[in-house]
Amino acid sequence: MRYWNGLRFDNIDAVEANASQASILVVDDDPKTLQALQELLQGLAPNIVLANSGEAALRCVLKQDFAVILMDARMPGADGFATARLIREHPRSRYTPIIFVTGAYEDLRSMVRGYEAGAVDYVLKPVVPEFLTSKVSVFIDLYFKNEVLTREIAERKRAEEGLKTSQENLRALAARLQSVREEEWKRMSREIHDELGQALTGLKMDLTWVAHRLPPNQKALAQRTKSMLGLIDDTVQSVRKIATRLRPEVLDELGLAAAIGWQARDFQMRTGIRCKISLPADPPVLDQERSTAAFRIFQELLTNVARHANATRVDVVMQADADRLMLVVEDNGKGIAAEEAVFSPKSLGLMGMRERMLPFGGNVEIKGRPGKGTRVTVSVPFGLK
Ligand SMILES: Nc1ncnc2c1ncn2[C@@H]1O[C@H](COP(=O)(O)OP(=O)(O)O)[C@@H](O)[C@H]1O
Numbered sequence: 344m345r346y347w348n349g350l351r352f353d354n355i356d357a358v359e360a361n362a363s364q365a366s367i368l369v370v371d372d373d374p375k376t377l378q379a380l381q382e383l384l385q386g387l388a389p390n391i392v393l394a395n396s397g398e399a400a401l402r403c404v405l406k407q408d409f410a411v412i413l414m415d416a417r418m419p420g421a422d423g424f425a426t427a428r429l430i431r432e433h434p435r436s437r438y439t440p441i442i443f444v445t446g447a448y449e450d451l452r453s454m455v456r457g458y459e460a461g462a463v464d465y466v467l468k469p470v471v472p473e474f475l476t477s478k479v480s481v482f483i484d485l486y487f488k489n490e491v492l493t494r495e496i497a498e499r500k501r502a503e504e505g506l507k508t509s510q511e512n513l514r515a516l517a518a519r520l521q522s523v524r525e526e527e528w529k530r531m532s533r534e535i536h537d538e539l540g541q542a543l544t545g546l547k548m549d550l551t552w553v554a555h556r557l558p559p560n561q562k563a564l565a566q567r568t569k570s571m572l573g574l575i576d577d578t579v580q581s582v583r584k585i586a587t588r589l590r591p592e593v594l595d596e597l598g599l600a601a602a603i604g605w606q607a608r609d610f611q612m613r614t615g616i617r618c619k620i621s622l623p624a625d626p627p628v629l630d631q632e633r634s635t636a637a638f639r640i641f642q643e644l645l646t647n648v649a650r651h652a653n654a655t656r657v658d659v660v661m662q663a664d665a666d667r668l669m670l671v672v673e674d675n676g677k678g679i680a681a682e683e684a685v686f687s688p689k690s691l692g693l694m695g696m697r698e699r700m701l702p703f704g705g706n707v708e709i710k711g712r713p714g715k716g717t718r719v720t721v722s723v724p725f726g727l728k
């Protein structure tokens with residue numbers, strides 16, 4: 344089994360399965376040479392096929408694969424060179440190594456012809472047995488290595504496809520979870536706003552009614568109802584805030600540009616970081632999925648500025664061209680580090696932004712300049728109308 348030499352141990356199984364398939368084709372018009380070569384090569388491969396003419400050799404290569412072909416150069420009919428050329432023309436045998444066996448009287452020109460016809464090597468007659476067997480076993484070795492590689496490539500391809508499918512599934516799942524969550528927030532926001540809001544309004548009306556009917560001498564009661572009314576007003580404010588935080592009404596009612604303007608003002612008020620915003624005069628109308636995605640990305644970007652940037656100002660520019668909306672958010676903080684901006688698995692917020700844009704064919708580009716700030720460009724195609 345010396346043709347297994349040099350193979351990695353973990354591939355031995357793969358090789359074993361194929362050992363029975365290695366074949367050598369010997370082409371020669373002289374029956375005695377054929378027989379001698381067959382005996383010589385027997386130990387190298389289990390299957391030695393003999394052909395006594397170029398035509399017979401062609402029939403063989405159409406039927407099966409060979410690890411190597413030994414080809415007599417001089418034959419009546421199609422000679423070795425013509426046969427080699429035809430063998431090369433078939434896809435199945437395009438890369439099968441061909442070793443020419445020629446008489447010592449052959450000159451350099453016929454050697455060149457042989458190489459042109461696709462030969463990979465030469466042996467001279469009379470054949471030196473050790474010389475021939477060592478050459479042939481090199482090619483059989485290569486044949487096995489090739490088999491193993493082909494198999495490994497196929498396996499890798501299968502694994503890659505599996506990974507791709509599971510990545511696509513995960514993406515679809517994440518997108519679905521995202522939209523379910525968004526729907527849920529929207530519903531909760533409406534319920535909190537409408538139901539709690541109405542109850543509080545009713546409560547306030549009743550309490551006002553009571554306050555107006557208090558006898559003038561009940562100062563303590565009047566004081567108490569007044570503070571209760573104040574408390575109700577505060578609660579109305581909190582309910583509004585909670586509902587808005589879940590899902591700003593302005594996004595559904597006035598659209599993305601208005602929601603971004605509102606969010607920027609709110610951000611400035613809460614953080615004291617100056618937020619300058621430039622919106623197009625006639626902002627494009629995006630569908631609900633796209634505006635939600637862009638708005639959530641914008642919120643996340645502002646949160647990042649507040650949390651990480653150490654900035655004193657943010658510039659927000661929204662622009663639209665014929666087929667897409669661009670949102671640029673630039674801060675003057677410390678500048679995001681390159682390893683975080685570029686697909687770090689730890690940057691889940693940034694990864695989430697990119698993932699949010701994928702279904703629309705959009706993207707999020709992040710650039711940091713150390714000490715100067717961070718610039719994020721979100722681009723959302725409008726999609727087919
Ligand atoms: N505007 C910014 N300026 C400086 N660094 C930033 C900025 N935005 C993000 N980063 C850096 O990138 C990292 C990843 O951000 P992100 O994925 O949103 O995760 P998280 O905000 O949860 O830390 C942050 O931890 C921070 O170090």
Ligand SMILES: [Mg+2]
Pocket residue numbers: 643646647692693
């Ligand atoms: Mg973040």
